[in-house]
Amino acid sequence: MTFSLRSRQVYLPGGPRAATVTVAGGRIAAVSGYEDPVDGPVTDLGPLALLPGLVDTHVHVNEPGRTEWEGFASATRAAAAGGVTTIIDMPLNSLPPTTSVAALEAKRAAALGQCHVDVGFWGGAVPGNAADLRPLHDAGVFGFKSFLADSGVPEFPPLDAAGLADAFAAVDALFIVHAEDPERLREARSSRAYADFLASRPPAAEVSAVGIALAAAAAAGARVHILHLSAADALPGLREARAGGVRVTAETCPHYLTLDALAVPDGATEFKCCPPIRDAGNQDRLWGGLADGTISVVVSDHSPSTAELKRRDTGDFAAAWGGIASLQLGLPAVWTAARERGFTLADVVGWMATGPADLVGLARKGRIAVGADADLVAFDPDAVFVVDPAALHHRHPVTPYAARELSGVVRTTWLRGVPTGASPAGELLLREDVP
Incomplete structure (x- = not known):
């Protein structure tokens, strides 16, 4: 079927303009002038912006094995509702973790027929599986995740500096690193005060671990991506390494860009994540990292669990699972804060669609261009809503954004x-091969 969408705000690679986007066979067949004649039915989106579908390269679906935490059906339904048309699933917290070809096959079997958006998979680099990395890469994973600190689940242990070097040597691939140095972390004491949890994971732990990852990447000539950067103190080291030729990129997440540690209520464990949400001054510097390109990707780190594991009964931050489920809310959360800071919707598209697609080499995703998949989003940037957890599609509607007023509503999401x-x-x- 051939059809066209018209908007006064089509977010193209060169910037937004009035245009007509023609779709045929699930791909974008043409991008023409707003009033140009086209064959087939045409829908005028009126005041709505037309965006490329977002690409979220940091999602924990947890199926198989911990499907009671989340699952492919619920996670991808939430993604579609939030304008996300492609996700890349993390190798934990599923059982088995995606650390072998057999485990990847189990993950793909679990996902088959359940997904409302397109789904790819990361592999895992853990102690003892260096020999599995090349076969996993050949089987189609997009790269390899490792932790430098405890992951929170026993079946996915961390690598030390030597283990990271061994993984880099095993295969020429993209390595994505959870960068916190266990030597700089402190044991969190039982407490309802967020400040006590925050003190257990200081910025120095991130800065040190980022340094370890950068040194290993420089020595091996490896490509490394720093996950969910929370501590702005790590930005100078990233800039210096990149200037010195290290192939490094970095991401941050909506919660680090929009939530303030000083505003977290006592016992509000829905705000707990690792690394943690920090203060407003740190947040300002993260936005600066986006502005200068040190950070090029904004993704959810959608890390859900059951409500019981969040320990909302006791409000004990030390005992609660660390993770924020925000797959459906990332676009409005980031857009609300970005607009207040003078950024444009084109900036947001770069961080949340094109940037993540480029990170993993998905040339047909994250952009409105001839030949790309017709993954599209009709978005009302001026509509305002109040977050109602009952309206969220992920399995357990626990969110730190509850009752928060956000700008930007996804009206329709198209997948191909x-x-x-x-x-x-x-x-x-x-x-896909990365140029």
Whole structure:
């Protein structure tokens, strides 16, 4: 089927302009002038902006094995509702973790037929599996995640500096690193005060671990990506390493850009994540890292669990699971804060669609261009809503954004030209060669 969408705000690679986007066979067949004649039916989106579907490269789906925490059906339904048309699933907290080809096959089997958006997979680099990395890469994972500190689950232990070097030597791939140095972390004492938890994970732990990852990447000539950067103190080291030729990129997350440690109520464990949400001054510097390109990607780190594991009964930050589920809310959360700081919707598209797609080499995703997949979002940037947890689609509607007023509403999401809805139509993606 061929059809066209018209908008006065089509977010193209060169910037927004009035245009008509024609879709045929699930791909973008043409981008023409707003009033140009086209074949087939045309829908004028009126005041709505037309964005490329977002790409979220940091999602914990947790299926198989911990499907009671989340699952492919619920996670991808939430993604579609939030304008996300592609996710890359983390190798934990599923059972088994994606650390072998057999485990990848189990993960793909669990996902088959359940996904409302397209889904790819990361592999895991853990102690003792260096020999599995090349076969996993050949089987289609997009790269390899490792932790330098305790992951929170026993089946996915951390690497030390030597283990990270061994992984880099095993395969030429993209390595994504949870960078906290266990030597700089402190044991969190039982407490309802967020400040006590925050003190247990100081910025120095991130700065040190980022340094370890950068040194290993420089020695091996490896490509490394720093996950969920929380501590702005690490930005100078990233800039210096990149200037020195290290192939390094970095991401941050909506919660680090929008939430303030000093505003977290006692016992509000829905705010707990690792690394932690920090203060407003640190947040300002993270926005500066986005402005100068040191940080190029904004992704959710959607890390759900059961409500019980969040220990909302006791409000004990030390005992609660660390993770924020925000797959559906990332776009409005970031857009609300970005606009207040003078950034544009084109900036947000770069950070949340094109940047993540480029990170993993998905050339047909994250952009409105001829030949790209027709993954599109009709977005009302001026609509305002109050977050109602009951309206969220992920399995357990626990969120630090509850009752928060946000700007920007997703009106329709198209996956390869078809509106997302009740029937799962997502495909399972394999790694494409990165130029």
